[in-house]
Amino acid sequence: MVKPLDPHRLDIMAFARAAGALEGALPLAGLERLAESSQPAAEAPPVRWQARAELRTPAGGAAQPWLHLQAQAQVQLTCQRCVQAMPAALEVDRWFRFAPDEAAAAALDDEVEEDVLAVSRAFDLLALVEDELLMALPLVPRHDHCPVEVPLQATDPGFEAANAEQAHPFAALARLRLDADKP
Numbered sequence: 001m002v003k004p005l006d007p008h009r010l011d012i013m014a015f016a017r018a019a020g021a022l023e024g025a026l027p028l029a030g031l032e033r034l035a036e037s038s039q040p041a042a043e044a045p046p047v048r049w050q051a052r053a054e055l056r057t058p059a060g061g062a063a064q065p066w067l068h069l070q071a072q073a074q075v076q077l078t079c080q081r082c083v084q085a086m087p088a089a090l091e092v093d094r095w096f097r098f099a100p101d102e103a104a105a106a107a108l109d110d111e112v113e114e115d116v117l118a119v120s121r122a123f124d125l126l127a128l129v130e131d132e133l134l135m136a137l138p139l140v141p142r143h144d145h146c147p148v149e150v151p152l153q154a155t156d157p158g159f160e161a162a163n164a165e166q167a168h169p170f171a172a173l174a175r176l177r178l179d180a181d182k183p
Contacts, residue, residue, distance in 0.1 A: 005020065005022055007022055007024065007051075007124075007125040007126050008124050008125070008126055008127075009122040009123070009124070010022075010120075010122070010123045010124075010125050011120075011121045011122070011123070012053065012065050012067070012098055012119050012120055012121075012123045013065055013098075013119055013121075015053045015065070015067075016053040016054060016055045016065030016066065016067070016098075017055060017065075018053075019052070019053065019054055019055075020052065020053050021050070021051070021052040021053075022050070022051050022052075022125065023048075023049065023050040023051070024048075024049055025046040025047065025048045025049075026046060026047055026126075027044070027046055027047070028044040028045075028046070028047055028073065028075065030047070031047060031073075031126070031129070031130040031133070033130055033134060034047070034073065034075065034130050034133050034134055037075070037077075037134065037137060038075035038076050038077055038088075039075075039076040039077065039078060039085055040076070044074060044075070044076070045073075045074045047071065047072070047073040047129070047133070048071065048072045048073075049069070049070065049071040049072075049126075049129045050069075050070045050071075051067055051068065051069050051070075051125055051129075052067070052068050053065055053066065053067045053068075054066050054068075064097060064098060064099075065097075065098040065119060066095060066096065066097055066098070067095070067096045067098070068094075068095050068096075069092060069093075069094050069095075069096065069125075069128065069129065069132060070091075070092060070093050071090075071091070071092040071129050071132060071133055072089070072090065072091050072092075073089075073090045073133050074087060074088070074089055074090070075087070075088050075090060075137075076088070077137070077138070077141040078141065079141055079142050079143045079146060080140050080141055080142055081142045081143065081146055081150055082143065082146035082147070082148050082150045084143070084146065084147055084148060086141060086142075086143050088137070088138060088141060090133050090136040090137065091136065092129075092132040092133060092136055094115065094132060095114055095115075096114070096115050096116070096117050096128075097112065097114050097115070097116050097117075098116070098117055098118065098119045099116050099117070099118055099119065100118070100119055101118050101119070102118045104118070105117055105118045
């Protein structure tokens with residue numbers, strides 16, 4: 001009987017030697033940091049991921065493990081323009097090269113374009129999935145077309161109404177000054 005692979009404790013070298021493949025789906029809440037970065041949704045679709053590994057042997061070199069990671073997630077973010085909820089589809093499709101240790105990974109990372117990680121016998125693949133999805137989040141989430149009208153200038157209709165509710169921090173100070181200037 002073959003022992004199932006644990007994506008939380010994956011032996012990268014053995015996985016690559018076997019040309020292994022893993023896939024799965026987990027609830028958004030299962031990726032705590034990603035769930036904290038999004039608004040709560042009634043029924044968020046599961047986060048789906050796939051990973052496959054292979055050994056590549058460069059000319060005159062030793063075999064190196066490579067990992068191809070794909071992941072998809074749907075999260076709810078807050079539009080920075082209209083401050084309404086907006087769905088965001090996150091997708092990851094990346095290759096990772098593995099080096100024998102952290103020092104070799106750091107040195108190789110400066111020389112090559114692809115991402116380089118250190119080989120591990122207990123690699124947390126799901127942490128990598130979450131890290132990559134977090135990096136796929138938009139820096140400034142915005143709708144292409146906001147579902148509500150957003151006043152952008154003082155001349156736009158509704159600008160004064162939108163800002164009338166905001167307290168002006170120095171209004172009380174101005175009244176005190178006016179009262180002090182009266183004879």
